[in-house]
Amino acid sequence: MITAAETCDFVNNVVCKPENVNSLFEFGNFGSSDISRTEILILLAAIIPVVLMFFGLRKKSVVPGRLQSVIESIFTFVKDEIALGVIGRGGEKFTPYLISVFMFILVGNLFEVTPLINFPVTSRMALPLFLSLVTYVIFLFVGIRTEGIKYFTNLLWPPGVPVALKPLVGAIELVSVLLVRPFSLAVRLFANLVAGHVMLSLLLASAYFFVVQPGVGEYIISKAPVGLAWFTLGLAIYGFELIVSILQAYIFTLLSAVYIQTSLHPEH
Amino acid sequence: MMFYLDTFLAEAEESTSGVDLLLPATSELVAGVVAFGVVFFFVWKWALPALNETLDKRSSEIEGQIKEAENTKTEAEKSKQEYDALVSNADAEVQKIIDEGKQAAEKIKEDALSEARAEAEAIIEKAKSDSDAEKERVSSELKSEVADLSLEISQKVASSMSEADQKKLIDKFIKELN
Numbered sequence: 001m002i003t004a005a006e007t008c009d010f011v012n013n014v015v016c017k018p019e020n021v022n023s024l025f026e027f028g029n030f031g032s033s034d035i036s037r038t039e040i041l042i043l044l045a046a047i048i049p050v051v052l053m054f055f056g057l058r059k060k061s062v063v064p065g066r067l068q069s070v071i072e073s074i075f076t077f078v079k080d081e082i083a084l085g086v087i088g089r090g091g092e093k094f095t096p097y098l099i100s101v102f103m104f105i106l107v108g109n110l111f112e113v114t115p116l117i118n119f120p121v122t123s124r125m126a127l128p129l130f131l132s133l134v135t136y137v138i139f140l141f142v143g144i145r146t147e148g149i150k151y152f153t154n155l156l157w158p159p160g161v162p163v164a165l166k167p168l169v170g171a172i173e174l175v176s177v178l179l180v181r182p183f184s185l186a187v188r189l190f191a192n193l194v195a196g197h198v199m200l201s202l203l204l205a206s207a208y209f210f211v212v213q214p215g216v217g218e219y220i221i222s223k224a225p226v227g228l229a230w231f232t233l234g235l236a237i238y239g240f241e242l243i244v245s246i247l248q249a250y251i252f253t254l255l256s257a258v259y260i261q262t263s264l265h266p267e268h
Numbered sequence: 269m270m271f272y273l274d275t276f277l278a279e280a281e282e283s284t285s286g287v288d289l290l291l292p293a294t295s296e297l298v299a300g301v302v303a304f305g306v307v308f309f310f311v312w313k314w315a316l317p318a319l320n321e322t323l324d325k326r327s328s329e330i331e332g333q334i335k336e337a338e339n340t341k342t343e344a345e346k347s348k349q350e351y352d353a354l355v356s357n358a359d360a361e362v363q364k365i366i367d368e369g370k371q372a373a374e375k376i377k378e379d380a381l382s383e384a385r386a387e388a389e390a391i392i393e394k395a396k397s398d399s400d401a402e403k404e405r406v407s408s409e410l411k412s413e414v415a416d417l418s419l420e421i422s423q424k425v426a427s428s429m430s431e432a433d434q435k436k437l438i439d440k441f442i443k444e445l446n
Contacts, residue, residue, distance in 0.1 A: 046303030
């Protein structure tokens with residue numbers, strides 16, 4: 001990011017503007033290949049958790065080491081608190097999916113605060129959209145398998161709704177559950193990570209440019225405190241984004257479980 | 269890439285380009301599907317079974333250890349009871365030996381005492397019979413001496429008296445004897 005910015009001519013151009021906002025989130029391809037940095041990072045978001053899980057669970061020792069403890073805690077947390085805690089009976093079937101979602105999103109999110117990467121792959125719509133569509137398909141499938149075609153009628157007109165309200169409730173439920181739900185699930189994750197990434201980029205890059213103003217020597221001393229202030233704020237937001245990364249992975253997994261639960265146990 | 273706020277503000281006004289951000293790039297979607305597929309397959313087929321195996325192993329090991337501890341405890345309690353029994357037996361044994369010793373000593377003392385008593389009684393008895401016999405002997409000796417003396421005296425008295433006086437005296441004796 002810094003390198004790219006330094007190509008800007010600050011003396012003649014007051015504002016260095018990229019051609020498109022998307023260029024903030026897009027990177028060039030590796031060498032002459034067709035694979036972009038984002039795609040490599042997406043694959044890394046799969047390889048890293050797989051490697052961590054492999055080394056964490058390989059020994060199967062009764063007295064766990066550090067990595068094994070961490071991986072075991074994550075697994076048992078998702079299994080006990082989300083899969084069994086939220087879905088309840090029958091939740092164990094969805095444990096592999098929920099653990100995968102959590103690990104994948106967590107690592108993808110944590111790229112945001114990983115030095116030298118500083119780019120959450122979940123801030124690209126592809127991942128949140130794909131994962132929320134998988135959740136969508138799962139909860140529709142589970143609903144149809146549990147209740148048959150009645151799933152849709154119960155969904156649109158929950159038992160006990162007066163006949164007069166049925167059109168209104170049906171319309172609301174149709175939009176909120178079948179249309180908006182997958183989209184909101186995806187956008188919640190996506191928007192949080194985009195906002196975090198933009199904020200961090202702004203603060204830390206501002207800090208950099210106020211302290212090291214390329215090409216203008218005397219600028220440094222007068223503006224340096226402003227840069228340091230930006231940097232301090234940037235560091236605080238950095239810690240905040242670390243929490244957001246973990247929290248958003250948890251929220252996505254939790255909501256997936258909640259949606260599956262409503263389909264699996266419609267009586268609740 | 270650039271980072272100035274102006275940049276973002278300027279871009280925000282250009283509504284057409286911002287929407288692109290919401291549309292997934294096909295290549296990234298493919299990468300995402302593959303990546304998530306790998307993670308899911310790994311978790312499903314290897315990681316979760318491995319974790320379950322570890323947890324089962326752990327719980328069975330803990331159970332085994334608890335059982336072992338219980339066994340050890342009961343064994344310890346058993347050997348303590350045995351030890352206590354041994355100690356109390358030993359105490360009883362000691363008490364018995366002491367009692368027997370005491371009884372033996374008592375008996376010896378008793379025997380010695382009774383023997384001494386019997387001996388003393390025998391000595392006393394013998395002394396008594398001896399003294400009685402002596403007394404008897406002395407008194408019979410005295411009696412015969414007294415008889416002799418009285419005979420001698422009476423002869424002397426008779427020789428100095430007349431025949432009439434002797435007769436009178438004899439008569440008097442006979443009278444007194446009667």
